[in-house]
Amino acid sequence: MIEKVEIKNLKVAEHLSEETLAFTASIWINGKKVGDAKNAGHGGMTDVDLWDRKGEQVTRNNELHDELREYVKQFTWESFDKEQVTHRVDTYIDELVSEEDERQHLKRFCRGKTAFRVPGDTYEEGQYQILKHKFTKEVAKALRDKHGEDVFILNETV
Numbered sequence: 001m002i003e004k005v006e007i008k009n010l011k012v013a014e015h016l017s018e019e020t021l022a023f024t025a026s027i028w029i030n031g032k033k034v035g036d037a038k039n040a041g042h043g044g045m046t047d048v049d050l051w052d053r054k055g056e057q058v059t060r061n062n063e064l065h066d067e068l069r070e071y072v073k074q075f076t077w078e079s080f081d082k083e084q085v086t087h088r089v090d091t092y093i094d095e096l097v098s099e100e101d102e103r104q105h106l107k108r109f110c111r112g113k114t115a116f117r118v119p120g121d122t123y124e125e126g127q128y129q130i131l132k133h134k135f136t137k138e139v140a141k142a143l144r145d146k147h148g149e150d151v152f153i154l155n156e157t158v
Contacts, residue, residue, distance in 0.1 A: 002071040003030050007037070007096040010104065019043030023097055034064060037093045046090040046097075065089070107158040114139050115154040118147045128154055 009026040016022035022041025026033050027050065035050035050068065052061040072092040076084040087095070109115065114135040115128035133139050135155035143151050 002067055005029055005068070005071070005092070005096065007093070007100045008033075010097060010100045012101055012104075013041065017041040020046075021094075021097065021101065023101075025093075025097055025100075027093065029064070029068070034061065037097070039094070039097075046094050048089050048093055103158055106154065110135065110155045110158060114143070116143055116147075117152040117154075119150040119152075 006028040007025045008028055009024075011024050013022040018041050020039055020041055020043055022039055024036065024038045027035040027037055027048065035048065037046055037048050039046040048065070048068075050061045050064045051058050052064070069089050072087040072089055075087045075092060075095075077087060077091060077095060079085045085091075112134055114131040114133055116131065117123055117128055121129075131139065131143070135153070140153055140156065143153060
């Protein structure tokens with residue numbers, strides 16, 4: 001039974017991305033690496049390859065693919081027409097890849113500095129106040145002492 005699906009080892013090739021994100025990634029189910037995903041970035045579907053290893057032999061795991069196909073049906077995404085659409089395996093993996101890509105971008109953005117938002121202030125999407133100090137527990141404590149417990153510190157989320 002599938003309880004958790006994760007994307008790891010994401011490698012994005014932005015220079016190859018045209019209509020979709022070009023990437024390769026590992027697929028992990030319930031804490032075990034079970035396959036790979038890739039997209040060439042030309043607008044086509046993401047290729048999802050799930051395999052079964054028995055010693056030296058690697059074969060396609062159709063049973064796990066069928067189980068994953070059923071698992072992802074519980075999730076939806078919003079289409080361009082603002083309709084809720086049930087996920088397929090490839091669209092679900094694309095969503096996980098997109099989330100991980102965003103997390104990696106934010107992690108790079110936070111490198112060497114602390115990004116935060118003060119409660120009650122208004123911010124544009126993606127806008128943060130920047131403290132030119134590497135994020136540490138002491139920096140977080142100082143921000144909370146100054147701005148209150150509800151200060152949002154981006155570094156704590158990535």
